[in-house]
Amino acid sequence: EAQLVESGGGLVQPGRSLRLSCVASGFTFDESAFHWVRQGPGKGLEWVSGITWNSGHIGYADSVKGRFTISRDNAKNSLYLQMNSLRVEDTALYYCVKDRRYCSGGDCHSFSPLYFDSWGRGTLVTVSS
Amino acid sequence: EIVMTQSPATLSVSPGERATLSCRASQSAGSNLAWYQQKPGQAPRVLIYGASTRATGVPARFSGSGSGTEFTLTISSLQSEDFAVYYCQQYNNWPSLTFGGGTKVEIK
Numbered sequence: 001e002a003q004l005v006e007s008g009g010g011l012v013q014p015g016r017s018l019r020l021s022c023v024a025s026g027f028t029f030d031e032s033a034f035h036w037v038r039q040g041p042g043k044g045l046e047w048v049s050g051i052t053w054n055s056g057h058i059g060y061a062d063s064v065k066g067r068f069t070i071s072r073d074n075a076k077n078s079l080y081l082q083m084n085s086l087r088v089e090d091t092a093l094y095y096c097v098k099d100r101r102y103c104s105g106g107d108c109h110s111f112s113p114l115y116f117d118s119w120g121r122g123t124l125v126t127v128s129s
Numbered sequence: 130e131i132v133m134t135q136s137p138a139t140l141s142v143s144p145g146e147r148a149t150l151s152c153r154a155s156q157s158a159g160s161n162l163a164w165y166q167q168k169p170g171q172a173p174r175v176l177i178y179g180a181s182t183r184a185t186g187v188p189a190r191f192s193g194s195g196s197g198t199e200f201t202l203t204i205s206s207l208q209s210e211d212f213a214v215y216y217c218q219q220y221n222n223w224p225s226l227t228f229g230g231g232t233k234v235e236i237k
Contacts, residue, residue, distance in 0.1 A: 035226070045165075045173065045216055047226040059224020062130070095172060113220045115163035117184070119172035 002026045002118035004096045009123030012086055020123055022079040022096030027118075030054075030074035033099035035116065036081045038092035038125075048094070049081065050113065053103045057111040064090075086127045093122040131156050131222045135215075135229035141237040142207050150232045152200040152217035161221035164193055164202045167231075168213045176215075177202065204234075212236055 008020040020036070035050040049060045049070040058070055069082040079096055100114035132155040142148045152162070160180040165173035175184045177193035180200055190205040204211055217229040 044231045045167075045218070045228040047218075047228065050224065050226065057224070059226075061225070100178070111223065113223050113226060115175050115178040115184075115218070115220060116165075116173075117175055119174070121172055 002098055004098060004118055004120035006094065006096045006120045006123035009094065009125045011126045011128065013129050014086060014088055014127055016086055017082070017084045018086060018125060020081040020083065020094055020096075020125070022120060024077045024079065024096075024098070027098070028102070028104075029077040031102045031104050033101050033103075033111065033113065034072065034079045035097045035099060035113075036070065036079075037095045037097050037116070037119075038090075039095070039122075040089075040092045043092075046092075050099070051079070052111045053108060056109065083125070086125075088127050091125060091127045093124050095122045096120040130225045131158060131219050131227050133158075133217055133219055133227050133229035135217055135232050137232060138230070139233045139235060141235050143237045144209060145206050146237075148204040148207055148211075148234055150202040150204075150215055150234070152195075152202070152229050154198045154200070154219055157197045158200075158219035158221040160196045161219055162193075162195070162200050163218045163220065164191075165216045165218065166211075166213050167216065173216060207234070 033052045036048040067085045071080045097116045098118040100117040134153045136151045162180045164177040167173040181193045
């Protein structure tokens with residue numbers, strides 16, 4: 001069974017940085033695509049960023065483009081989100097999410113995402129002075 | 130960006146009744162549409178993908194329909210464990226994946 005465990009959240013002042021981590025287990029990490037999805041307090045879900053198995057395809061929501069950077073370390077079964085220039089509106093629970101799309105042999109150069117089939121429990125980021 | 134609009138925001142339903150949730154896309158999402166259920170204090174879980182395919186372990190009372198810009202999630206006979214918030218999400222437009230605002234299904 002897939003397991004995703006996030007860490008790195010906390011209280012940070014506006015303008016500062018934070019790095020989130022997600023450690024995965026229970027499946028073949030380096031064949032999988034991942035995303036970060038956030039949920040503000042009492043609000044809905046917002047896709048933040050996604051990355052493919054070999055980091056060949058990366059995407060960001062407009063709200064975080066230029067401030068957040070997604071990355072992964074396949075040797076460590078880990079996903080990261082570097083968040084710079086944080087704003088009050090970035091306050092949210094950040095979920096590490098696995099995409100149902102995977103790459104196993106064959107042509108893995110293109111990417112079209114599927115649905116999100118596994119979610120972590122989230123790590124809370126609070127941006128406040 | 131494809132904007133996903135869900136309606137109603139809140140749906141009050143009695144146990145055993147049918148619930149119909151709507152999701153509209155601002156441009157075509159094809160059949161690349163998923164529905165998620167989220168209960169308080171829990172992460173979302175996928176119910177439906179490909180607009181109409183039930184995920185593993187999802188009861189048959191959940192069904193999805195639609196394509197293009199109009200989608201529907203139907204719960205045929207609400208059980209107590211179905212009271213939750215439901216989100217639709219399009220994955221047709223990479224790298225811009227978007228969720229609807231959610232529909233809360235509450236006990237009438």
